[in-house]
Amino acid sequence: MGYVIGVDLGTSAVKALLIDKEGRVCGEASRAYPLIQEKPGYNEQDPELWVDGTVGALRELVTVSGIDPADVEGLSFSGQMHGLVLLDADRRVLRHAILWNDTRTTKECREIEAVLGDRLLTVAKNKALEGFTLPKLLWVKRHEPVLYAQAALFLLPKDYLRYRLTGQIAAEYSDAAGTLLLDVAGKRWSSEIASACGIDLSLCAPLVESHANTGALLPDIAAETGLPVTVNVYAGGADNACGAIGAGIISEGETLCSIGTSGVVLSYAGDGGADYKGKLHFFNHGKADSFYAMGVTLAAGYSLQWFKDTFAPDVPFGELLKGLDETAPGAGGLLFTPYLVGERTPHADALIRASFIGMDASHTLAHFTRAVVEGITFSLKESLELLRESGQRIDSLVSIGGGAKNDSWLQLQADLFEADIHKLESEQGPALGAAMLAAYGCGWFGSLAKCASVFIKRSRKYRPRAAEAAKYAELYPLYKRVYADTRELQAALSAFRMS
Numbered sequence: 001m002g003y004v005i006g007v008d009l010g011t012s013a014v015k016a017l018l019i020d021k022e023g024r025v026c027g028e029a030s031r032a033y034p035l036i037q038e039k040p041g042y043n044e045q046d047p048e049l050w051v052d053g054t055v056g057a058l059r060e061l062v063t064v065s066g067i068d069p070a071d072v073e074g075l076s077f078s079g080q081m082h083g084l085v086l087l088d089a090d091r092r093v094l095r096h097a098i099l100w101n102d103t104r105t106t107k108e109c110r111e112i113e114a115v116l117g118d119r120l121l122t123v124a125k126n127k128a129l130e131g132f133t134l135p136k137l138l139w140v141k142r143h144e145p146v147l148y149a150q151a152a153l154f155l156l157p158k159d160y161l162r163y164r165l166t167g168q169i170a171a172e173y174s175d176a177a178g179t180l181l182l183d184v185a186g187k188r189w190s191s192e193i194a195s196a197c198g199i200d201l202s203l204c205a206p207l208v209e210s211h212a213n214t215g216a217l218l219p220d221i222a223a224e225t226g227l228p229v230t231v232n233v234y235a236g237g238a239d240n241a242c243g244a245i246g247a248g249i250i251s252e253g254e255t256l257c258s259i260g261t262s263g264v265v266l267s268y269a270g271d272g273g274a275d276y277k278g279k280l281h282f283f284n285h286g287k288a289d290s291f292y293a294m295g296v297t298l299a300a301g302y303s304l305q306w307f308k309d310t311f312a313p314d315v316p317f318g319e320l321l322k323g324l325d326e327t328a329p330g331a332g333g334l335l336f337t338p339y340l341v342g343e344r345t346p347h348a349d350a351l352i353r354a355s356f357i358g359m360d361a362s363h364t365l366a367h368f369t370r371a372v373v374e375g376i377t378f379s380l381k382e383s384l385e386l387l388r389e390s391g392q393r394i395d396s397l398v399s400i401g402g403g404a405k406n407d408s409w410l411q412l413q414a415d416l417f418e419a420d421i422h423k424l425e426s427e428q429g430p431a432l433g434a435a436m437l438a439a440y441g442c443g444w445f446g447s448l449a450k451c452a453s454v455f456i457k458r459s460r461k462y463r464p465r466a467a468e469a470a471k472y473a474e475l476y477p478l479y480k481r482v483y484a485d486t487r488e489l490q491a492a493l494s495a496f497r498m499s
Contacts (some may be wrong), residue, residue, distance in 0.1 A: 003072045004442060005061065005231075006428075006435030008239065009050055009079040009158045011035075011099065011261060016057040017431040018065055018072075021444060023455030025428060027065030029057040036096055041103040041350075044096040047085050050157065051164045058225040069227050074438035075217075076210075077236030078243070078430035079158025081178040084136040087160075089152040091169075095144070097157060098136045101298070103342060103350045105135035112138070112180065115196045121275075123193060125177075125184040125282040130350050133179035137199060154203050158236055166233050168215040171205040173284035174241035184284055184291070185272035210237040210286040211441040211448075234441040237286030240264055240294060242433030247398045247424065248456045250287050250448050255387070255394050257380060257413060257421070259403030260429075262344075263300025265383035267293050267392060279346055279386050286437060287448050293390075295345035295383020300376045301402045303338040303354065307372045312365060323366030324373060324408035329415070329471040331367045333358045336375030337482050345383045347483060351494040357482055373409055374472075377416050378479040384417055396420035398458070400427050407462075415468035416476075425459035432456075 003026065008015045012035075018027035031053030036044040062069050082100035087093060098104075109128040112135065113120065120128060128135060133156070141148045155163060156175045163169055176182045176189075181204060183190040189204045208214065212235045222229045236242065240258070244266055249256045255267040269282070269291040276282055281294040299306070312320055335357040342350040356371065388394055399421050403409050414421040436451050445451040 001071050002442075002444070003067060004435045004438035005058070005072060005075040006431040006433065006438065007054060007057075007075065007077045007161075008242070008429065008431035008434060009054070009077065009161055010239070011080050011101070014050060014053045014057055015431050016054070016061045017428055017435055018061050018067070019432070019435040019439070019455070021439075025426065026067065027061045029060035029064065031057045035099075043099040043102040045099060047093050047097050047157070047160055050161050054161060054165070055221065055224050058227060062226040070230070072227055072231050074232045074234060074442040076234035076434045076438035076441065077158040077162055078239050078434040079156065079161070079175065079236065081156070081175060081238045081240065082131050082133050083157040084133050084140070085155045085157060085160040086140065086147070086151045087153045087155065088150045091153070091163070094147050094150055095140070100131045101341065102136070103130040105130045105139045106350060108135040108138040108142070112197060116193060119192065120180070121278050123183050123190050124180045126180065127278040127348055128180060129344065129348055131344075134181050134193070134197065134199070137203075138197060141198070151203060153205060155205060159205065162214060162233065162236065165217055165221050166215040167218050169205050170208050170212070170214045170235055172208050172210045172212070172235040172237060174210055174237040174286045176207060177283035178238060182284075184282060187284065208235050209288050210235050210241070211288070211437050213441060232442060234438050236434050236437055238283070239430045240266060241283065241286035241292070242430035242437070243400065244268070244292060244433065245286050245436050245448060245452075246429055246431070246433035246456070247400050247427075248452045249292070249398065250285070250290070250452060255397045257397045257399045257403070257417075259300045259376065259380070259399070259401040261300070261302045263297035263376060263380050263403075265295045265380050265387065265397075267387050267394065269293055276386070276390060280383065286433065293387060295380070295386060297338060297376065297379040297383070298342055298344050299338050299340040299354070300380070303336075303340055303376055304372055304402075306340055307368070311368065320369055321373075321406050321408065323369035324406070324412065326366040327370045329374075329468050330475050331371040331374060332363055334363055334367050334371040335479055335482060336371040337479070338372070338375045338379050343379070346386060352483065352487065352490050353494065355482065355486060373412065374416070375479070376403075377413055378476060381416055381476065382480070394419060396422060398422045398424065400424065400429055410462045411465075414462040414464045416472045418464050418469050418473070420464070421462040422458045423460045423462070425457040
């Protein structure tokens, strides 16, 4: 018997998944850790908590599953993107990691755009956004110069975690693509971008493929986890790349909708020459020599969690979402825009904030719930629309994450997206994609496609209903108007909040 382990280093917790050669989940363990939010817009974490949490989760996985640890052949990683971990010459962490959802770097983003102009999109394929890694480096350089002078290397979160487990330094393309320092099509760190921004390329780790072998567990880590030192450790990938692998989005025409804390619409691209003019993210895939285009809603599931915590804290999610069945499409004329922490696609606006539009005394909790779910899904449709406008035909999507756990929400996605929605038989997200990279790296399969044919099965399809789809087609332009019509007011309110 053989097993692989996928470790998903998320924003709020690390999850470890044990998978056998038939793709069956044989064990699961997780550990949570907190955010550090010293100021509005600041989001940091202590990287040592990632290490402690991962070691604890792996130890639980081995103990509770009852397997023979010697049967574990490989381990790989998925990780939250864009985070900055700075190390000194002795490989010690210099400061807390600055995370993807940190928004302090607006000034640095504008400076990157000013010095690089159109070359940024040509080389890095993405706009300068606050969440990316290069602006964080420049922020530390400006505001913490003594600390920055000690920096010898930066790593992304899962790459730091892998280093601590193996002692080996490496970066891989799918995560590096989210730094703004990678020549995405050329698959190399960009000396042009680094030079223009005053960054020494010696800070960047050597690049490898996502399925590359990056060493074995250190003896002390093996002892703490109960795993043998013979476990092969593979590079892994960015969370969205691994989520795509774990959902089977590894060939032309395949598209994914993922609704977690943030929301993603992601479509496979085999050609690195695609040009979305910065309207969508364009990153290297975890599948070698492949790419994907992606739009992001920053507060997708987070909007629903916020709504529940604020207005219905004692109502279980299952009961709350019954509101989707108790109300009609359009929520009685109530619209919600999910801009709680700004927005990424299509607006790239860190200052815009959420709103309810159209409230009256007839609206109940069920109407508000439906409006929140529809607003999240409308936002994701904006990304889907950009993909379709680029010439891609998208008639179906695989849905994963929290939005795939409720049948009514899955049907709503089909109606609103005007596309078939596929649900997976066992949806394990990025951790499964990481495990698949380990299985491929171990030689269990000749390709990720062959691995997917064993590990991934679709269980149900939701087709759009004509009447409901027509209703959403009528409402969608009104949803899009809310941003344009309220942007000036929102900017004024943002300035008021900061005063």
